[in-house]
Amino acid sequence: MLRTGDLKLMQELNRSIILNTIRKKGPISRSDIAKLINISPTTVTSAVNELINQRVVYEDGVGSSSGGRKPVLLRFDPNSRYIIGVSISNSFIKISEMNLEGAIIKREVHSTHQYQGNEIINLILTIIEQFITSKDNIDLCEGISIITPGIVDSSKGILSYNSKLKLYNIALKQIVEEKFNIQTHIDNDTNAFVQAENYFGSFSQYKDLLYITIGDGVGSGVMINGKTLRGYKGSAGELGHTTIVRGGLKCECGNEGCLENYVNWPAIYSKIVSSLLTRGKGTFIHDQVKGDLSKITPALFVQALKEGDVLCLRIMDEVVSHLSTSIINTIHLLNPEVIILSGEIIQDNELFLGAIRSKVAQGVIPILKEEVNIQPTSLGADFEMLGAAAVILQEKFQFVFQ
Amino acid sequence: MLRTGDLKLMQELNRSIILNTIRKKGPISRSDIAKLINISPTTVTSAVNELINQRVVYEDGVGSSSGGRKPVLLRFDPNSRYIIGVSISNSFIKISEMNLEGAIIKREVHSTHQYQGNEIINLILTIIEQFITSKDNIDLCEGISIITPGIVDSSKGILSYNSKLKLYNIALKQIVEEKFNIQTHIDNDTNAFVQAENYFGSFSQYKDLLYITIGDGVGSGVMINGKTLRGYKGSAGELGHTTIVRGGLKCECGNEGCLENYVNWPAIYSKIVSSLLTRGKGTFIHDQVKGDLSKITPALFVQALKEGDVLCLRIMDEVVSHLSTSIINTIHLLNPEVIILSGEIIQDNELFLGAIRSKVAQGVIPILKEEVNIQPTSLGADFEMLGAAAVILQEKFQFVFQ
DNA sequence: CATACTTAATAAAGACAGTGGAAAAACTAA
DNA sequence: TTAGTTTTTCCACTGTCTTTATTAAGTATG
Numbered sequence: 001m002l003r004t005g006d007l008k009l010m011q012e013l014n015r016s017i018i019l020n021t022i023r024k025k026g027p028i029s030r031s032d033i034a035k036l037i038n039i040s041p042t043t044v045t046s047a048v049n050e051l052i053n054q055r056v057v058y059e060d061g062v063g064s065s066s067g068g069r070k071p072v073l074l075r076f077d078p079n080s081r082y083i084i085g086v087s088i089s090n091s092f093i094k095i096s097e098m099n100l101e102g103a104i105i106k107r108e109v110h111s112t113h114q115y116q117g118n119e120i121i122n123l124i125l126t127i128i129e130q131f132i133t134s135k136d137n138i139d140l141c142e143g144i145s146i147i148t149p150g151i152v153d154s155s156k157g158i159l160s161y162n163s164k165l166k167l168y169n170i171a172l173k174q175i176v177e178e179k180f181n182i183q184t185h186i187d188n189d190t191n192a193f194v195q196a197e198n199y200f201g202s203f204s205q206y207k208d209l210l211y212i213t214i215g216d217g218v219g220s221g222v223m224i225n226g227k228t229l230r231g232y233k234g235s236a237g238e239l240g241h242t243t244i245v246r247g248g249l250k251c252e253c254g255n256e257g258c259l260e261n262y263v264n265w266p267a268i269y270s271k272i273v274s275s276l277l278t279r280g281k282g283t284f285i286h287d288q289v290k291g292d293l294s295k296i297t298p299a300l301f302v303q304a305l306k307e308g309d310v311l312c313l314r315i316m317d318e319v320v321s322h323l324s325t326s327i328i329n330t331i332h333l334l335n336p337e338v339i340i341l342s343g344e345i346i347q348d349n350e351l352f353l354g355a356i357r358s359k360v361a362q363g364v365i366p367i368l369k370e371e372v373n374i375q376p377t378s379l380g381a382d383f384e385m386l387g388a389a390a391v392i393l394q395e396k397f398q399f400v401f402q
Numbered sequence: 403m404l405r406t407g408d409l410k411l412m413q414e415l416n417r418s419i420i421l422n423t424i425r426k427k428g429p430i431s432r433s434d435i436a437k438l439i440n441i442s443p444t445t446v447t448s449a450v451n452e453l454i455n456q457r458v459v460y461e462d463g464v465g466s467s468s469g470g471r472k473p474v475l476l477r478f479d480p481n482s483r484y485i486i487g488v489s490i491s492n493s494f495i496k497i498s499e500m501n502l503e504g505a506i507i508k509r510e511v512h513s514t515h516q517y518q519g520n521e522i523i524n525l526i527l528t529i530i531e532q533f534i535t536s537k538d539n540i541d542l543c544e545g546i547s548i549i550t551p552g553i554v555d556s557s558k559g560i561l562s563y564n565s566k567l568k569l570y571n572i573a574l575k576q577i578v579e580e581k582f583n584i585q586t587h588i589d590n591d592t593n594a595f596v597q598a599e600n601y602f603g604s605f606s607q608y609k610d611l612l613y614i615t616i617g618d619g620v621g622s623g624v625m626i627n628g629k630t631l632r633g634y635k636g637s638a639g640e641l642g643h644t645t646i647v648r649g650g651l652k653c654e655c656g657n658e659g660c661l662e663n664y665v666n667w668p669a670i671y672s673k674i675v676s677s678l679l680t681r682g683k684g685t686f687i688h689d690q691v692k693g694d695l696s697k698i699t700p701a702l703f704v705q706a707l708k709e710g711d712v713l714c715l716r717i718m719d720e721v722v723s724h725l726s727t728s729i730i731n732t733i734h735l736l737n738p739e740v741i742i743l744s745g746e747i748i749q750d751n752e753l754f755l756g757a758i759r760s761k762v763a764q765g766v767i768p769i770l771k772e773e774v775n776i777q778p779t780s781l782g783a784d785f786e787m788l789g790a791a792a793v794i795l796q797e798k799f800q801f802v803f804q
Numbered sequence: 805c806a807t808a809c810t811t812a813a814t815a816a817a818g819a820c821a822g823t824g825g826a827a828a829a830a831c832t833a834a
Numbered sequence: 835t836t837a838g839t840t841t842t843t844c845c846a847c848t849g850t851c852t853t854t855a856t857t858a859a860g861t862a863t864g
Contacts, residue, residue, distance in 0.1 A: 005412035013407035068811025069859040231737025242731035255765045329644035335633025470840025471830040
């Protein structure tokens with residue numbers, strides 16, 4: 001139900017704004033906060049006192065004077081509390097303790113042992129239990145954040161659908177919360193990644209983002225007006241299952257000509273293999289592989305492109321052509337401020353980015369041409385953990401009314 | 403900039419909630435409002451006093467007693483103020499005075515005289531001037547709302563792009579506000595229609611809507627989380643210019659295989675014509691047209707479908723096939739709660755709706771099949787004016803913090 | 805180095821919106 | 835007529851923000 005206004009709401013709102021100001025603009029003085037957000041210095045003082053009491057903010061020296069008393073500088077303390085992030089993928093369960101800036105304090109990686117269904121759930125619970133039993137400061141845990149591929153209804157905390165792990169309609173949030181008595185959040189992985197790009201990455205100035213990751217499939221996350229788009233039942237963002245070829249390949253999702261069937265590593269891999277078999281003698285990739293197909297990796301593909309391997313360049317053009325169709329469609333439908341690409345074949349691959357940029361620019365409505373902004377991911381190797389952290393921190397630090 | 407919390411914000415918020423409660427739930431007593439929104443009766447009394455002072459709410463008799471004092475019933479007064487709506491299309495400029503429920507009090511329709519560019523702007527200004535000069539209660543005007551096809555940056559009040567009328571980067575909001583000194587809002591027409599479906603129509607319980615209108619082109623509007631999606635520069639919602647046929651027809655937008663080229667009335671019309679020329683003897687539509695091509699109208703097309711005309715049925719199937727590709731893509735990307743179709747060929751056309759529903763159900767990810775909800779527009783003939791009203795009323799009655 | 809001027813932070817007083825309890829108003833039921 | 839109920843309002847109170855000092859801690863300058 002709608003929240004009505006009372007003094008408590010007022011205070012919560014102001015404290016949240018002040019804390020976020022310190023977090024984003026710190027080190028900053030009380031006086032500067034007051035000027036910046038246009039609030040009385042008195043209010044800042046009392047709010048900061050409370051935040052210091054909660055150990056989430058601390059005083060850190062003084063700034064330089066501009067003709068009067070030196071300002072006391074305030075900083076956000078990212079180590080005042082911690083988060084537990086859990087990333088479930090098809091082969092691994094990663095778990096880590098992070099501070100409030102997403103810095104990893106402790107981490108573990110476990111195999112899924114190809115478990116499925118209930119076994120996976122039990123495995124997750126065991127892993128979490130072992131991870132936290134040693135901790136004596138469990139009261140400082142801000143929450144557990146679990147991310148997974150598939151369809152997740154994050155508001156209800158239900159993992160609705162993950163076909164690879166055979167998980168259907170699991171009330172995972174409830175299960176974890178009841179077992180460990182720690183606030184838990186569950187979300188789709190790509191939704192988490194787009195949040196992380198916005199929260200931790202170099203895209204914090206944008207509010208409308210499209211994130212596309214290319215791996216075994218094509219995943220995507222959409223942020224609109226600063227909020228991750230979840231759709232009616234939490235299944236928004238399935239760009240990989242939008243049709244780009246009418247009457248095209250039948251997809252296991254039931255649809256036809258889905259982007260995912262044309263743009264993913266297995267598709268690229270098999271194109272390379274079949275090209276190598278039919279021709280390609282003398283090309284860079286042919287010389288590198290020397291008949292050992294296991295040497296064909298995304299990294300080698302990227303390297304081949306850099307070496308000007310015509311065979312791989314041709315394959316890249318096909319991929320670019322398909323992907324750009326989807327990107328253009330999404331621009332026309334949503335017009336995001338930035339489109340972020342990730343995945344091994346995009347990693348360190350300016351050639352691919354340049355090709356996508358020019359292909360998209362060709363097809364987009366002319367008035368939008370100047371605005372198209374396609375960038376590689378700004379998250380590093382720990383993007384999964386950053387994703388988990390981002391969804392929980394976003395929730396903690398973003399004051400919401402409804 | 404972010405708004406901080408003070409007593410004024412608190413009061414504004416509560417008054418807005420109370421007014422909306424009366425508007426939506428009225429007639430309702432002060433006491434029931436207090437219970438419904440969980441606020442103290444005292445606060446309701448003082449807020450209602452102010453709203454009655456502003457004439458936006460009035461007392462309307464008493465309700466029945468449930469064992470004590472009879473409640474005084476409060477109603478929203480839709481006639482306390484009025485709105486001026488202006489709809490600009492390729493051939494007509496419609497202007498009307500509406501009350502706060504979108505009921506039309508006075509209306510005019512003007513031809514655009516095929517004017518373009520500056521001439522159109524001057525014509526609009528003249529039409530508005532003549533429409534309001536006679537009014538002596540201009541202080542009761544809540545605002546002017548202008549809607550138009552094309553790309554509109556509604557936050558800046560700029561009409562960025564309307565190729566048919568040759569309007570580019572017109573600061574229309576500013577122009578109108580400076581001339582008439584009345585708060586003015588400008589928005590894209592389909593964005594306004596989706597708002598109207600949500601505000602006036604039968605889709606008020608939904609917060610994620612996709613609106614598609616089929617006419618000379620394909621227009622669309624997207625509402626996410628109760629807010630119209632405008633995109634970075636106000637050009638979101640161009641579903642008509644998303645590719646559904648790779649390597650398909652070159653579109654004037656620069657893209658290829660755009661939905662709009664396969665699904666619109668001119669395309670259907672020319673298919674009917676060419677079918678009639680090659681075959682079709684003895685079919686319903688052939689007998690009705692009798693060689694007079696001007697008799698081929700959307701209404702006749704719909705009638706022919708009802709009569710089981712095989713020629714038209716085949717054309718419908720093609721249209722349905724193309725349209726459903728786009729709808730499936732949008733469901734997978736955005737997963738709206740409801741998809742609303744409008745346009746003459748959808749009007750009173752259950753056959754078409756049924757065909758779309760079953761085609762979409764076939765292609766959509768199985769887990770979403772049950773959730774797909776495709777409905778015809780709930781707005782009547784005055785949808786343009788309702789659209790104009792909706793955008794301005796939404797702004798007035800929806801309390802926003804940022 | 806004393807004095808005047810700045811700037812930062814805090815304290816005290818004041819303003820004001822919402823709350824809770826009491827009272828008034830208006831009704832029902834017996 | 836009386837007791838009980840429901841609606842509405844009045845009034846004192848609470849609590850948060852703001853304004854207006856006040857204190858603290860600096861700089862600039864003759």
